[in-house]
Amino acid sequence: MIATWLAQHRLAFMLVLARMWRTPLAMLMMMGVIGITLCLPAVMYVAIDNLQRFAGDIQSTPQISLFLSMETSADDIQELEQRLQSHQNVKSHRFIGRDTAWQELQQSTGLGDIAGGLEKNPLPDTYIVHAKSADPAMLEQLQQEMQKWPGVELAQLDAAWIKRLHSLLELGRKIITFITGLLGFAVLTIMGNSIRLQIMTQREEIELSRLIGATDRFIRRPFLYSGVLYGLGGGLAALLMLSAIIWLFNLSVADLAQQYASDFRLIVPAASLGIVVVGGSAILGWIGSYWAVSRALTNLDNF
Amino acid sequence: MIKFDRVGKLYPGGYEALKNISFEVAKGELVFVTGHSGAGKSTLLKLVAALERPTSGTVLIGSQNVSKMRLASTPFLRRKFGLVFQDHKLLYDRNVFDNVALPLHINGIVGKEAGKRIRAALDKVGLLSKEKAMPITLSGGEQQRLAIARAVVSRPAILVADEPTANLDKTYADEIMNLFHAFHQVGVTVLIATHDAHGAAALGGRTMHLARGELQ
Numbered sequence: 001m002i003a004t005w006l007a008q009h010r011l012a013f014m015l016v017l018a019r020m021w022r023t024p025l026a027m028l029m030m031m032g033v034i035g036i037t038l039c040l041p042a043v044m045y046v047a048i049d050n051l052q053r054f055a056g057d058i059q060s061t062p063q064i065s066l067f068l069s070m071e072t073s074a075d076d077i078q079e080l081e082q083r084l085q086s087h088q089n090v091k092s093h094r095f096i097g098r099d100t101a102w103q104e105l106q107q108s109t110g111l112g113d114i115a116g117g118l119e120k121n122p123l124p125d126t127y128i129v130h131a132k133s134a135d136p137a138m139l140e141q142l143q144q145e146m147q148k149w150p151g152v153e154l155a156q157l158d159a160a161w162i163k164r165l166h167s168l169l170e171l172g173r174k175i176i177t178f179i180t181g182l183l184g185f186a187v188l189t190i191m192g193n194s195i196r197l198q199i200m201t202q203r204e205e206i207e208l209s210r211l212i213g214a215t216d217r218f219i220r221r222p223f224l225y226s227g228v229l230y231g232l233g234g235g236l237a238a239l240l241m242l243s244a245i246i247w248l249f250n251l252s253v254a255d256l257a258q259q260y261a262s263d264f265r266l267i268v269p270a271a272s273l274g275i276v277v278v279g280g281s282a283i284l285g286w287i288g289s290y291w292a293v294s295r296a297l298t299n300l301d302n303f
Numbered sequence: 304m305i306k307f308d309r310v311g312k313l314y315p316g317g318y319e320a321l322k323n324i325s326f327e328v329a330k331g332e333l334v335f336v337t338g339h340s341g342a343g344k345s346t347l348l349k350l351v352a353a354l355e356r357p358t359s360g361t362v363l364i365g366s367q368n369v370s371k372m373r374l375a376s377t378p379f380l381r382r383k384f385g386l387v388f389q390d391h392k393l394l395y396d397r398n399v400f401d402n403v404a405l406p407l408h409i410n411g412i413v414g415k416e417a418g419k420r421i422r423a424a425l426d427k428v429g430l431l432s433k434e435k436a437m438p439i440t441l442s443g444g445e446q447q448r449l450a451i452a453r454a455v456v457s458r459p460a461i462l463v464a465d466e467p468t469a470n471l472d473k474t475y476a477d478e479i480m481n482l483f484h485a486f487h488q489v490g491v492t493v494l495i496a497t498h499d500a501h502g503a504a505a506l507g508g509r510t511m512h513l514a515r516g517e518l519q
Contacts, residue, residue: 004411011413205405208392211354213381214409 012221016229019198027233030194034234034281037187039241041180042277046246048172050267055165064143066127069153076151077125083149084129089142091132098123124153136166184284191230191288195223199296207300220293224286231285235278242277304330304461304492305351310360312346320346322516324360328494330460333487333508336496342513344496345389345465351494352384352463353377382410385454385491387464391446393438399425399449400434406457424456428482444475451482461492468497480506 020027068077077095084093102121129146131139139157146155199206206219305328312321320343328334336344349355350362353369362369367380385406394402403424407417425431428448430441438446447467454462464483468476476499484506487493497503503510512519 004413007413008408008411011408204392205394205396208394209405209409210378211352211381211388211392212384212386212406212409213378215375215378218409 008218009221013225016222016225020226020229027230030190030230031233031237033190034187034230034285035237035241037183037190038234038238038277038281039245041176041183042238042242042273043245044172044176044179045273046242048169048176051172052169053267055169064129064131064139064146065154065156066129066146066149066152067154067156068125068127068151070124072125072151080127080149080151084127089132089138091130093127093129096126096128098125101126184280187231187234187281187284188288188291191227191285192292194230195227195289195292196296198223198226199292206296210300216293216297219297220290223289223293227285227287227289228282229285231282231288232278234285235281238277238281239274304328304332304365305494306361306363307350308361308363310350310357310362312343312350312355313358320516321350321357324516324518326511326518328492331487331490331492333484333493333506334495335500335503335506335508335510336494336513337498337500337503337510338513340498343516344513346516347513348463348465348494348496351461352386353380382406382457383460385457385459385462387447387450387454387462387467389465389469391450393446393449393453395437395439397437398434399430399436399438399441402438402449403453403456406453410457412457420456420458424452427455427485428452444471444478447471447475447479448482451479455486455491459491461494462486464493464495466496466498468499 066080068080081095084090098121101123105123129142131142133139143155143157146152149155209219307324307326310321310324311319313319324347336347338344346355350357350369351364353362353364353372356362356370360370364380364383369380372380394405400421403421404417407413407420412420422431422434425434428451430445430448430452433441433445438449441449451464451467454464462483467483468479471479483493483495487508493508495503500510500512
């Protein structure tokens with residue numbers, strides 16, 4: 001039983017390979033079209049992925065500045081110190097006394113002259129607080145909480161744009177999901193149509209096979225193989241194009257990044273992306289051809 | 304083996320191809336179905352080979368009732384038959400050998416065993432030397448013999464042929480009829496539709512005459 005089953009699969013597979021080999025140009029074009037269609041969302045994914053990584057580097061030190069009011073006493077500062085030390089969301093904190101800040105300001109180039117024109121120190125005592133996580137919601141909550149503490153004049157979350165970036169990235173991901181869905185459907189249609197054409201050229205064989213006792217499964221088998229092979233080839237083509245695009249981008253961005261003393265470059269995505277692209281493409285090929293053959297068989301059905 | 308009980312076939316559009324047909328064919332019998340074209344011979348054979356369902360009455364093949372059969376099990380019933388079609392239905396995109404291979408592949412027979420059987424079938428019809436030839440290069444008689452080789456290669460219990468000698472001259476036609484007779488002699492049930500009543504009578508066997516969809 002199993003030997004027969006294996007033999008039939010091998011037969012269908014060889015038949016499909018032989019047919020593909022007979023029209024190599026058509027085969028390559030088909031794989032190219034699927035490759036291009038799948039390459040687009042993959043490139044977008046890589047872009048977003050890298051942007052996120054880039055943003056992650058910056059966010060690794062999100063900080064809140066606590067400017068204390070001028071009237072704050074040493075006792076109040078002591079109490080604040082206690083609160084910060086025991087707070088569960090605070091990773092570290094640093095006190096900058098107003099005198100230290102004043103000195104730093106006077107020493108820093110350019111600003112020294114301005115500072116010199118002032119009679120007394122206008123700077124407040126300050127705490128620089130580093131939070132434990134970069135989660136924007138948590139940061140905001142922390143900032144609001146600290147704003148209410150006695151002695152705090154202003155609690156400033158110095159990177160509100162991080163939140164914006166996050167929502168932008170979130171939006172980007174949603175758009176990618178949407179586009180991937182659309183293009184996946186496009187691949188399904190391309191595949192279904194190409195298989196439909198194959199079925200038309202094979203129509204006589206299919207009709208005859210049905211008359212002499214072929215099951216639908218037997219008729220479907222070579223077309224499913226063909227769909228899966230097109231899918232695999234298309235997925236590999238997409239990966240090839242994606243690698244070429246990343247390579248070209250890095251080649252031109254390397255110079256630019258060097259001038260800004262940055263080592264920013266697109267990171268080649270993990271193997272999982274490759275598996276998803278090739279596997280997903282193969283699955284789409286299977287579904288597309290199954291659909292096409294089922295439709296064709298229904299049309300033939302007059303029993 | 305085959306039993307028709309008050310079978311009727313009404314095609315969509317109101318054309319009544321068969322009316323109230325009842326007959327039986329025993330195992331190993333040779334039966335000719337004669338009649339003018341349009342008398343319903345082809346329809347009768349299609350009902351026999353489970354290619355179509357009757358609109359009334361019952362068709363029994365072996366012990367299976369075709370009218371009540373599940374769609375998914377018809378392929379397995381059809382494999383009991385070797386079919387020779389009026390229009391050959393040869394596949395012109397592959398050679399003689401591969402044409403005969405198709406029914407075996409459908410039955411799950413591949414490889415060496417398939418090769419042996421294909422050559423045996425080709426040998427029986429005298430086409431062994433042409434296994435690599437493309438069907439289009441064969442003469443009419445050879446194409447008909449190829450169709451027969453394909454019909455018998457999976458060793459069916461019942462051989463059904465629709466006008467197998469229609470477009471052949473006398474010598475070729477006799478040759479083909481003798482082939483069918485040979486299969487009948489080794490125990491295969493043979494059903495042949497033909498408009499040539501005289502040729503049928505010469506070979507012996509039973510003759511059923513159809514006229515306007517009714518058995519005479």
